[in-house]
Amino acid sequence: MKVIPYGKQAIDQSDIDAVVKTLTGDFLTQGPKIQEFEERFSSYVGSEYAVAVSNATAGLHIGVMALGLKPGERVITTPITFAASANCVRYAGGEVWFADIDRDSYVLSLESTRRLIESKPNGFFKGIIPVDFGGLPVNLEDFRTLAFEHDLWMIEDACHAPGGYFYNSKGIKQMCGNAEYADLGIFSFHPVKHIACGEGGMVTTNSKQLYEKLIRLRTHGITKENMIQNHGGWYYEMQELGFNYRLTDIQAALGITQLAKNIEGVKKRNKIADRYKKAFNGKIKYQYLPEGVLNAHHLFIIEVNDRKGLYDFLRTQKIFTQVHYIPVHTLPYYKKIGYGNADLKNAENYYLKCLSLPMYPTLTEEEQRFVIEKTLYFVNG
Numbered sequence: 380m381k382v383i384p385y386g387k388q389a390i391d392q393s394d395i396d397a398v399v400k401t402l403t404g405d406f407l408t409q410g411p412k413i414q415e416f417e418e419r420f421s422s423y424v425g426s427e428y429a430v431a432v433s434n435a436t437a438g439l440h441i442g443v444m445a446l447g448l449k450p451g452e453r454v455i456t457t458p459i460t461f462a463a464s465a466n467c468v469r470y471a472g473g474e475v476w477f478a479d480i481d482r483d484s485y486v487l488s489l490e491s492t493r494r495l496i497e498s499k500p501n502g503f504f505k506g507i508i509p510v511d512f513g514g515l516p517v518n519l520e521d522f523r524t525l526a527f528e529h530d531l532w533m534i535e536d537a538c539h540a541p542g543g544y545f546y547n548s549k550g551i552k553q554m555c556g557n558a559e560y561a562d563l564g565i566f567s568f569h570p571v572k573h574i575a576c577g578e579g580g581m582v583t584t585n586s587k588q589l590y591e592k593l594i595r596l597r598t599h600g601i602t603k604e605n606m607i608q609n610h611g612g613w614y615y616e617m618q619e620l621g622f623n624y625r626l627t628d629i630q631a632a633l634g635i636t637q638l639a640k641n642i643e644g645v646k647k648r649n650k651i652a653d654r655y656k657k658a659f660n661g662k663i664k665y666q667y668l669p670e671g672v673l674n675a676h677h678l679f680i681i682e683v684n685d686r687k688g689l690y691d692f693l694r695t696q697k698i699f700t701q702v703h704y705i706p707v708h709t710l711p712y713y714k715k716i717g718y719g720n721a722d723l724k725n726a727e728n729y730y731l732k733c734l735s736l737p738m739y740p741t742l743t744e745e746e747q748r749f750v751i752e753k754t755l756y757f758v759n760g
């Protein structure tokens with residue numbers, strides 16, 4: 380019996396052909412594939428602009444910089460996320476404050492965020508970074524209202540959710556990362572995520588100004604537009620300090636063929652989720668799905684009392700589950716700097732019980748039946 384991991388990329392011949400074709404072309408980086416990937420991605424999620432970057436962490440970093448975060452300024456995010464959602468604020472010298480999660484949907488709680496903001500003087504916080512955790516879209520329309528009341532910017536960390544959406548109060552579909560309510564959307568193309576480029580990321584926005592800033596920050600802060608001087612055709616200017624956060628054309632070629640398969644992939648993920656729910660209904664708690672929301676299902680998360688027992692038992696069956704995530708505020712680095720010491724009970728209780736079961740489009744029905752059978756066997760004792 381082979382190992383069943385919690386997540387897995389799927390590379391087929393069309394992916395291989397696209398990469399090989401790019402390898403033998405004129406550009407290995409910053410060529411036509413980058414632009415094509417950016418155009419296809421923005422049209423997929425419904426944003427005006429998209430900027431391909433070397434990974435989502437880089438995208439988050441230049442995202443907070445483009446929004447003007449300065450040292451000492453404070454940003455709120457969820458403790459139940461990958462550390463990168465918080466780290467980007469630290470790169471810019473900012474402070475990370477955590478609000479609690481919703482007990483059933485596991486995403487950043489609007490009420491907890493509101494309480495934290497309103498417990499401080501006006502202007503105390505500068506931004507919010509909600510995360511579409513596990514693939515579940517955050518209701519950003521509600522968060523936008525809160526952000527507007529307190530003059531905050533907002534970055535949607537949509538790394539788990541390409542293809543996810545929610546319906547707003549007017550009944551209009553809002554794709555994750557469409558930048559309708561958030562200033563920026565962030566995606567990852569790490570192989571455990573929906574779209575695999577090896578490494579890679581995308582920043583989406585509807586703001587031309589932010590787009591131009593992101594383009595400069597991606598390449599050292601160098602520009603040929605609006606220059607102060609011009610010495611000739613060779614001349615460029617570095618007007619601010621940026622980075623080399625570029626994606627290669629080789630990766631972008633892979634991103635294009637992977638993106639084309641995502642609609643089908645999200646459908647398959649939801650089919651798998653439906654089978655889990657049917658088997659576990661009334662027996663095992665799983666991530667709550669609010670009305671009018673499509674979970675893109677990067678993960679399928681359950682809660683069980685003996686989580687370590689189940690994790691260890693499933694490993695003996697070659698089912699490799701995972702825990703998402705160790706609450707960020709309890710990681711030694713964040714514990715040491717501990718801003719706010721907020722009451723994050725929901726996040727801490729969630730962490731004691733959560734487990735992510737295998738979830739990827741190529742998980743077979745037979746493999747899934749095996750996972751369900753072993754999980755129920757352990758839980759029922």
Ligand SMILES: *Cc1c(COP(=O)(O)O)cnc(C)c1O
Nearest residue numbers: 434435436461463538567568569
């Ligand atoms: C994976 C992930 C990131 C970071 O993505 P990289 O492309 O590996 O830098 C950021 N936020 C969340 C929620 C993630 O899951």
